[in-house]
Each structure stands twice: as C-alpha cells, then as structure tokens.
C-alpha cells in the first residue's frame with residue numbers, strides 16, 4: 506500500500522527499504538520505547554549502529570549527502586514513524602536540532618559536534634518555544650547579551666524535545682532588538698531541565714532553564730540578528746518530513762483497519778463488505794496516496810532548494826497531517842471497540858497522529874501564511 510502508486514527514484518527506494526528493515530528490527534521494544542519519556546538506550550544503540558542518522562549531517566562530517574536532503578529525511582521518517590514514534594523522534598531531532606550548526610556554526614562547533622550527532626553520540630535539541638510563547642516566536646523573553654568575548658543567556662524554554670537527554674541546545678534568544686540563535690552545551694553551568702508536562706503520545710520532552718549561562722561569543726550561530734533566518738532554513742529543510750512521518754502513521758493505521766475489517770464478520774459477512782466500511786477504507790487509501798504524491802513532490806523540491814519551496818513543504822505538512830488525523834479516526838471507527846483498546850497498535854497511532862497538526866507550524870498558522878501569500882499572488 507505504501508509505495509505502489511508512487512515511484513521514487515531508485516536510490517530513495519533503496520533507502521526506503523533500508524529504513525523499513527531497520528524499523529522492523531526494533532519492534533520487540535518499540536512499545537516500551539513509545540511509552541518512555543527518556544531516550545530508550547537500546548533503541549538509541551541500534552539506531553546508531555544502523556548508520557541511518559548519518560542522513561542528518563553533511564558529508565563533510567560523516568553524512569550520507571553533501572547537504573541534508575529533505576527527500577531522504579522524509580522517506581526515512583515515513584518508515585520509522587509507522588513502527589515507533591519514539592524512533593521517529595530520535596531520528597528527526599538529530600537533524601532538526603543540529604541543522605543550525607551545519608549551516609551557521611563556527612568551524613570549532615561544527616568539528617566538535619556534527620560527526621557525533623551523525624553517530625548518535627551527541628543528542629541534539631532546538632529550543633524556541635517558551636511557557637507563554639508558541640506560534641508567536643517574536644514575543645520570546647529569553648535574552649542574550651554580549652560581554653567581551655562571552656555571551657550571557659537567561660530564559661526559560663518549554664516543550665523542548667530531548668530536554669534532559671540532549672547534549673546541546675540551539676536556543677533562540679533576543680539580543681536587544683535582534684534575534685540570535687545560540688549554541689549551548691547541556692553541561693554548561695546555569696543550564697537545568699525539568700519535566701512538567703507529558704503528552705498523550707509520550708515523548709522525550711521537557712523545559713530548559715538558562716540562568717546566567719556563559720558561552721564563548723563564537724557559540725552564536727551565524728551573526729547577531731540571524732536567528733530567524735536560520736530557524737526558517739531549518740523549517741524549510743525539515744517541515745516536509747513531518748508529512749512523511751504522518752504518512753507512516755496513517756498508512757499503519759489503515760493497515761490495522763483493513764486487517765481487522767477483513768478478518769471480522771458481522772451479519773454473516775466481513776466488515777470490509779458492510780455499509781460504509783468499504784468507503785472508509787477506500788477513501789483513506791485515496792487520501793493517503795494524494796498526500797503521499799504531494800509530500801514526495803514537495804520533499805524533492807525542498808531537496809533542490811528548501812527556501813524557494815517552503816510553501817509547497819507547508820502544504821504537504823498540513824495536507825498529510827490532516828489526512829492522517831482523518832485516517833486514524835476512521836480506522837478506530839472501523840475497528841469498533843477493538844480500536845479503543847489501551848496498549849494496542851491502533852491506539853498508539855491514534856494518539857501519535859494528533860500532535861503532528863500542532864508542532865512545526867500548527868495547521869491554522871500555516872493556513873494564515875499561505876492565504877496571505879495567495880492574496881498577494883492573485884491581487885498584485
């Protein structure tokens with residue numbers, strides 16, 4: 506069901522097969538990892554050994570591609586997310602959390618950290634969100650100031666993936682009237698973490714506090730005032746990969762529903778032949794294939810030029826995550842009470858689909874920016 510209707514170029518099909526085989530090799534402990542709010546050590550060890558994380562760093566630092574390739578990231582996430590949300594997040598954040606270093610880090614920071622990221626010896630994190638600030642990032646209150654050769658950081662970041670387990674944070678902060686991105690090793694004096702929240706689909710997530718944290722000024726990623734430019738470059742490369750992960754979740758949910766509907770009989774026939782069940786299954790398949798076509802097209806475009814194709818990536822992210830929201834809901838309905846059983850695969854997929862419509866650009870925020878661009882295009 507997953508790739509029969511869309512032909513990927515050969516080298517991506519090879520990568521897809523590699524990612525699928527790897528995802529299937531960790532199923533013995535994927536349930537345990539998916540319930541954990543800390544990084545699962547065995548899953549980390551096996552993912553490191555697989556070499557797949559090398560997709561997330563440039564070739565100069567042991568990576569598989571000269572620069573991080575959005576289509577490769579998307580194809581891998583689709584395969585991992587169908588088996589384990591924990592695995593997908595562990596893979597994805599190594600790229601999302603380190604991309605700023607790859608494009609704007611000092612030679613020292615790059616040399617010290619990027620190879621370790623690709624080998625999963627260092628865990629990456631990107632810290633933008635604050636307790637009172639989510640979509641409206643310009644309202645952040647974390648501040649950084651220069652003092653001689655040092656930067657001093659103060660603030661509180663919230664809902665940060667990998668908080669507590671990360672080896673470094675790339676932190677968005679206000680520098681007077683500018684916004685800068687600062688690289689902060691997790692063991693720097695003044696950095697602390699807490700875990701005040703856990704979400705419906707357990708996630709390695711926490712708050713990170715910075716109290717008079719001193720780092721060398723060479724830890725500023727890019728130059729002063731380039732914070733948003735670098736965050737945008739990160740989104741442009743990785744946003745489309747959320748669509749890939751959503752397709753993995755949606756496809757796995759549809760597979761569960763189809764198996765159930767083919768095996769269970771009511772009124773003397775399989776559920777798959779009853780009432781609106783065929784329509785629920787077939788329309789889910791169509792929705793997923795439409796979303797997959799847009800996702801692979803957007804990811805291929807982003808691989809060529811991420812920033813020039815951000816609108817397409819945003820469309821794919823909204824399209825695929827919203828489709829998957831509908832598909833998991835229909836799958837639960839088709840499975841009746843068995844779709845509601847705690848600890849079942851469909852329950853995990855149902856829970857995991859939900860956050861995807863909120864993080865890395867909530868659907869409504871993306872609608873707003875796309876609509877603005879549309880009006881500008883049409884009414885010149």
Ligand SMILES: Cc1cc2nc3c(=O)[nH]c(=O)nc-3n(C[C@H](O)[C@H](O)[C@H](O)COP(=O)(O)OP(=O)(O)OC[C@H]3O[C@@H](n4cnc5c(N)ncnc54)[C@H](O)[C@@H]3O)c2cc1C
Nearest residue numbers: 631632633634639640664665666860864865867869870873
């Ligand atoms: C699992 C998970 C992992 C995360 N990991 C990280 C991480 O690693 N690093 C990090 O920095 N953050 C992370 N976040 C935070 C995430 O980026 C924010 O949740 C996201 O930016 C949305 O912010 P918010 O939740 O505060 O929602 P809000 O900004 O409060 O928005 C709430 C709702 O209001 C609506 N809305 C808001 N603004 C607009 C607008 N302009 N137009 C129309 N509607 C609007 C939307 O419906 C939106 O869903 C994570 C979140 C989750 C759930």
